[in-house]
Amino acid sequence: MLTRLNHGLSATFLVLAAVPALADEVNVYSYRQPELVEPLFDAFTEQTGITVNSVFLSKGLVERLKSEGDRSPADLVLTTDISRLSQLVEEGVTQPVENATLEAQIPALFRDPGNQWFGLTSRARVVYASKDRVSDGEVTTYEDLASDKWEGRICTRSGTNAYNVALTAAVLAHHGEDGATEWLEGVKSNLARKPQGNDRAQVKAIWAGECDIAIGNTYYMGLMLKDDEQKAWADSVRIVFPTFEDGGTHVNVSGMAMTKSAPNRENAIKLMEFLSSTGGQELYSEINNEYPVDPNVPSSDLVSSWGSFTADDVNLMDLAKLRPAALRLTETVDFDG
Structure with missing residues (x-):
């Protein structure tokens, strides 16, 4: 179940109810603004038929995952900054993902040595x-x-x-x-x-x-x-x-990590593979005006115009x-x- 609630003076949050996992969905807690990631989720859904339910959290993301524990509906976390990514690992709310596709598409410089988080853009x-x-x-x-x-x-x-x-x-x-x-x-x-x-x-x-x-x-x-x-x-x-x-x-990085609970693990891996793919990286660069972590994927024309x-x-x-x-x-x- 996906519910939209007004919270505070200006922020709008998407709140996921803790419901049984469905075969055709994946749930994401995101520190990134909805307008920066929803086009990516829409493209993923169009390609795979898997619905992405997203929660925008401007703060308290780690605390929420810890309080929800094994009952958390979240499969993936999207966030910015190496300190936030490393905090997820330090607080024990993620799990490693051993995946040859991710390792091939994301250079070692932009992923956790233990495969707990993976960079998407720099x-x-x-x-x-x-x-x-x-x-x-x-x-x-x-x-x-x-x-x-x-x-x-x-x-x-x-x-x-x-x-x-x-x-x-x-x-x-x-x-x-x-x-x-x-x-x-x-x-x-x-x-x-x-x-x-x-x-x-x-x-x-x-x-x-x-x-x-x-x-x-x-x-x-x-x-x-x-x-x-x-x-x-x-x-x-x-x-x-x-x-x-x-x-x-x-340089710093934005990235993703799989939660420790991940009720839709296989769908989450598919989303991770999509976001790190050539098409996902190109779309991410175009929408977010950032640099793809895959050196083989060119930056958008606007980003390239700023210089090297x-x-x-x-x-x-x-x-x-x-x-x-x-x-x-x-x-x-x-x-x-």
């Missing part, structure tokens, strides 16, 4: 730079963001946001605790305003003249370009791919392990203060 943490106030070549490295030449010119969302914590974890991996602390303090001193809002809000601030550069994920450019109001914000900036001085551009980059080679699982230390340093320097 995104780069980039700099949005004002076309009017920042010259070509002025932004080069992540380290450079701590330079005093950017004093009063940077906007960003909260330093404790998962995307920024992952970036700080990458700084930790490259420069150690002292270097990461110095970097956080330098970036903080260059902020034009208190960290706030989401990534799109930072681009709006550049458009409004509040700052000159902002830290954000690539795919937000695609989202803004599709919005009549936000298109002007997007048109005011260009995407720059910084690198680490001894590495490449920081070399991904940093720090292992994603290493970043996940550094997340607690990165969060601690961010709070120690009072980055959001």
Whole structure:
């Protein structure tokens, strides 16, 4: 049974009742917005005849799975960020999937060594730079963001946001605790305003003249370009791919994991195979404006137009392990203060 309920002031949730599994369905708990994944589910249903019931959860996904336990109707989880994927494994709410098709379609870099989660798309943490106030070549490295030449010119969302914590974890991996602390303090001193809002809000601030550069994920450019109001914000900036001085551009991942209960396991595997297939990856890239994890699948024309980059080679699982230390340093320097 699928029921739509209004919850809170603005969010709409899909809530699944705990009913016996049906042969022609698969149930998904998704951290990703419905508009980003429902077209994929529709394509899967059209191809296989299997209905996808989805639940959008903006928070509390792991807690819900733990409370439901073996009675959970969920088969799959879709989420973003390596820290969220690794948390699913750490909390014991997933199961390994040994599948030759998935292993062939998803490079080892983008899947859990124990096959507990599998990446679907990657995104780069980039700099949005004002076309009017920042010259070509002025932004080069992540380290450079701590330079005093950017004093009063940077906007960003909260330093404790998962995307920024992952970036700080990458700084930790490259420069150690002292270097990461110095970097956080330098970036903080260059902020034009208190960290706030989401990534799109930072681009709006550049458009409004509040700052000159902002830290954000690539795919937000695609989202803004599709919005009549936000298109002007997007048109005011260009995407720059910084690198680490001894590495490449920081990337993160969105991915999927099978739940420990998975009442529709075989259908769930079919959905996993579809999402990681060439057709699924192409559709995912087109809809979400992200990069396919399969190197043989081209990015959409829009994503390709932003330029190319070399991904940093720090292992994603290493970043996940550094997340607690990165969060601690961010709070120690009072980055959001």
